[in-house]
Every structure is written in C-alpha cells, then in structure tokens.
Amino acid sequence: xxxxxxxxxxxxLSLHVTxxxxxxxxxxxxxxxxxxxxxxxxxxxxxxxxxxxxxxxxPGVPTGxxxxxxxxxxxxxxxxxxxxxxxxLPAAAGIGGGSADAAAVLxxxxxxxxxxxxxxxxxxxADIPVCLRARAARMRGIGEQVEDVPSLPPLYxxxxxxxxxxxTPDIFATLTQRENAPMPDIQECTEIEEFAVxxxxxxxxxxxxxxxxxxxxxxxxxxxxxxxGCQLARMSGSGATCFGLYPSLPEAREAxxxxxxxxxxxxxxxxxxx
Ligand SMILES: C[C@](O)(CO)[C@H](O)COP(=O)(O)OP(=O)(O)OC[C@H]1O[C@@H](n2ccc(N)nc2=O)[C@H](O)[C@@H]1O
Ligand SMILES: Nc1ncnc2c1ncn2[C@@H]1O[C@H](COP(=O)(O)OP(=O)(O)OP(=O)(O)O)[C@@H](O)[C@H]1O
Numbered sequence: 001x002x003x004x005x006x007x008x009x010x011x012x013l014s015l016h017v018t019x020x021x022x023x024x025x026x027x028x029x030x031x032x033x034x035x036x037x038x039x040x041x042x043x044x045x046x047x048x049x050x051x052x053x054x055x056x057x058x059p060g061v062p063t064g065x066x067x068x069x070x071x072x073x074x075x076x077x078x079x080x081x082x083x084x085x086x087x088x089l090p091a092a093a094g095i096g097g098g099s100a101d102a103a104a105v106l107x108x109x110x111x112x113x114x115x116x117x118x119x120x121x122x123x124x125x126a127d128i129p130v131c132l133r134a135r136a137a138r139m140r141g142i143g144e145q146v147e148d149v150p151s152l153p154p155l156y157x158x159x160x161x162x163x164x165x166x167x168t169p170d171i172f173a174t175l176t177q178r179e180n181a182p183m184p185d186i187q188e189c190t191e192i193e194e195f196a197v198x199x200x201x202x203x204x205x206x207x208x209x210x211x212x213x214x215x216x217x218x219x220x221x222x223x224x225x226x227x228x229g230c231q232l233a234r235m236s237g238s239g240a241t242c243f244g245l246y247p248s249l250p251e252a253r254e255a256x257x258x259x260x261x262x263x264x265x266x267x268x269x270x271x272x273x274x
Contacts (some may be wrong), residue, residue, distance in 0.1 A: 001045065005108035008038035008134055009089050010096030010127060010159065011236045011243055011273060020178045020193055023144040024128070029182040031149065031202070033136045035271040039087050039097065041069065041104040043112055048081040049073055055086040057267075067252065072102035072124055073149075078115040090267050092165035094210075094237030099127035106132060136196075136274055139188065148228035150188035153195050154272070156252040160224060161241040161267040162216040172237040174209040176255035192247045199245075212240035217242060223262065227255035241267075 012030050019027040038088045040056070051070050053063050061067065065074075070084050083105060091150040102124050110117055121128040126143030180203070187198040211217045217240050224233035224244035229251035233244045246252040253271040260268045 001112070003043045003108045003112045005041040005043070005111070006038055007041060007089075007100035007104035007131070008272075009035040009159065010071070010100055010131055011035060012094070012204065013234070014183060015204040015206055015237065016183055017072045017175060017178055017180055017205040018182050024174055026175075026178065027141065028126075028143060030139045031136075031183065031186060031199075032139050033152065033155065033273040034134050035095075035157065035269070036272060037087055037088060037159075037269050037271050039085060039101050039104070041101060041108050041110055042084040042086070043081045043108045045107070046080055046111070047213050047247055049080040049083070050266060051085065052060040053085045053087055055088055057087040057090055058071060061085075061087055061091050068098040068102035068125065069105045072128075073109065074217045075118050075124060076106055076109050076115060078109065079113065081109065081112065085128045087145075087230040090161045090163075090165075090241070092167055093161050093241045094166065094235065094239045095159070095161075095241045096127045096131055096237065099125045099131045100134075103128050103131035103134070112247070123203035124187055138183075149186050152274070153190050154193060154245045155195070155274070156249045157243045157271055157273050158224060158227070158246065158252045158255040158259065159236075159241055159243050159267075159269045159271065160220050162214070162220050162263070164216055164240045166214050168238040170213060171206050171209045174212065175205070177205070180205050181273045192231055192245065194244055200232055204235050206238045207235045210235060216240065220266075223259055224255065230255060231234065
C-alpha cells in the first residue's frame with residue numbers, strides 16, 4: 001500500500017517579529033495561508049527508512065539524514081517506509097518547502113497506519129505546526145501556537161522567486177529591531193479589496209534584512225506591483241519568494257505570464273490561497 005501526501009507552499013501574508021526568547025528564537029505573529037501548488041510525498045512500507053528526491057526542484061536538496069522528511073520520519077518512529085519526495089517548490093525560499101515536506105510525512109505516516117503524531121512537532125522546525133494543518137491560520141509564539149482565523153475572502157496569488165536562496169538564520173541574525181507591535185485582530189471581510197487595505201497596514205518585519213542580503217527582492221516586488229489587478233505585493237517568510245494578490249485566478253495567471261516573459265529564469269506560479 002502506498003500513501004500520498006501533499007505539501008503545499010506556505011505563504012506568510014504578514015509576519016510580525018514581536019520579541020526574542022532567551023534561547024535566541026524569535027516570537028512571531030503571522031497570518032499564514034496555503035497555495036494549491038506544492039511538493040508531493042509518497043510513502044510505501046519497507047524494511048528500512050529510505051528517501052528518494054525527484055522532480056524539477058530536486059537538484060541541491062539534501063537526500064540524506066539532514067532532509068527534513070527523514071528527520072520527521074525518525075521523530076514519528078514506527079514501522080519504516082520508503083519515502084519519495086517530488087520537489088516542485090524552490091528550497092530556502094520562504095515558502096516552507098522543507099517544513100511543508102516534513103509535515104506531509106507526518107500526516108502521511110499517520111494515514112498509513114494511524115500511528116500518533118509527535119507531541120511537539122515544533123521541535124522539527126518553527127513552521128511545522130502550521131504546515132501540519134495546511135489551512136489559513138494565525139501563528140504565534142515561535143510557531144507552536146496555531147489558531148483558526150476568521151474566513152478570508154477568496155484570494156489568488158502570483159508567487160515569484162528570483163532564484164536567490166536566502167538562509168532563514170542569516171535573516172533573523174541581521175534583524176536590528178526585534179520588539180515590534182503584534183498584529184491587531186484579523187479583520188473579517190468578504191472582498192479582497194477590503195482585505196488588502198487591512199493587510200497593507202500589516203508588515204513582514206524580515207523584508208528589510210532580506211532585501212539587504214538579496215536586493216533582487218526589491219525588483220520582484222516592483223514587477224508584481226506593476227501587474228494589472230495586483231492589490232498588494234509582499235515578501236513571504238524570510239524570502240526571497242514574494243507574492244502579489246489578485247481578485248481572480250485569471251488575473252493571477254496573467255500576472256504570472258507577464259513576469260515569466262520578462263524573467264524566464266525565475267520561478268513563477270499562480271495559485272488560489274486558503
Ligand atoms: C520565518 C518563518 O518561515 C515564518 O513562517 C519561520 O519562522 C521559519 O521556520 P523554519 O524554517 O521551520 O525555522 P527553523 O528551522 O525552526 O529555524 C531556522 C532558524 O531560524 C531562526 N528562527 C526561526 C523561527 C523563529 N521563530 N525564530 C528564529 O529565530 C533560528 O535562527 C533558527 O535556527
Ligand atoms: N525536504 C526539503 N526540502 C528543501 N530543503 C530541505 C529539505 N530538507 C532539508 N532541507 C534544507 O533546508 C534548507 C531550507 O529549506 P526550506 O525550503 O525548508 O526553507 P524555507 O522555504 O526558507 O523555509 P521557511 O519558509 O520555513 O523559512 C535548505 O537549504 C536545505 O538544505
């Protein structure tokens with residue numbers, strides 16, 4: 001029997017850094033949503049644990065014990081499985097690739113034989129708890145507190161990564177202002193236009209440090225903001241992937257086509273968010 005699990009891209013619609021714990025981890029307040037594009041995981045019971053990495057974004061992704069898929073499997077324990085990771089998302093890109101994969105392995109193993117999920121998934125990575133749920137949520141603490149949010153209006157995004165990898169620890173290390181205001185209550189709205197006005201008042205506090213390390217993020221944001229119908233352009237996570245928000249999927253696809261035509265080597269995708 002083979003089980004498949006989907007590892008959707010995680011988008012931080014906002015990302016406020018509100019403090020720092022004694023162990024160096026930062027306190028966050030983030031509105032997170034998920035795309036319908038992502039990596040895929042296949043799990044087949046086997047005599048021992050193994051991992052094969054395939055797909056268009058496989059080059060450069062670790063295939064050994066340092067891959068988060070195997071770390072997740074080891075944490076969960078139980079009868080071993082052969083894991084195949086089909087990598088569609090760019091790595092070290094601020095859209096949770098490794099965390100999404102690890103969360104999908106946890107979900108997949110649970111589906112395989114109902115083995116229990118780990119009690120503290122955050123120990124695998126700050127983004128794992130939110131990626132386990134894989135639906136819009138507010139994330140606080142260092143990522144271990146995840147709660148439902150009021151329903152968001154239909155949102156469509158164009159995701160753009162300029163091909164620069166941005167290591168998350170470097171971005172947190174170069175932050176100068178670590179105590180910033182949290183997000184206010186999330187405004188319930190039915191129209192993207194109203195939601196975008198609210199979201200524009202929120203922030204991604206990692207954008208400044210990320211732009212200093214990867215100036216092409218500024219170029220990405222400029223190109224997205226200039227596309228027709230774009231309500232808001234912002235960076236996700238610690239970068240370098242940025243998103244534009246659009247009222248409809250055709251508008252998000254049109255923006256993706258425009259940007260692909262200008263930058264054929266960039267990773268560009270249009271998706272609903274939820
Ligand atoms: C920036 C975000 O993507 C926002 O969703 C996440 O907080 C990062 O999640 P992640 O990649 O799962 O992060 P981890 O693998 O746990 O941590 C990578 C590194 O980022 C820094 N880090 C991460 C999360 C956090 N709340 N505070 C931190 O300071 C730490 O230096 C840590 O060593
Ligand atoms: N399954 C995996 N997919 C991608 N990278 C992985 C995986 N497992 C381990 N890694 C390592 O983790 C590093 C960070 O990759 P990842 O895609 O998780 O970052 P990210 O998208 O920036 O994460 P976040 O949005 O959570 O900050 C990579 O450079 C790679 O060496």
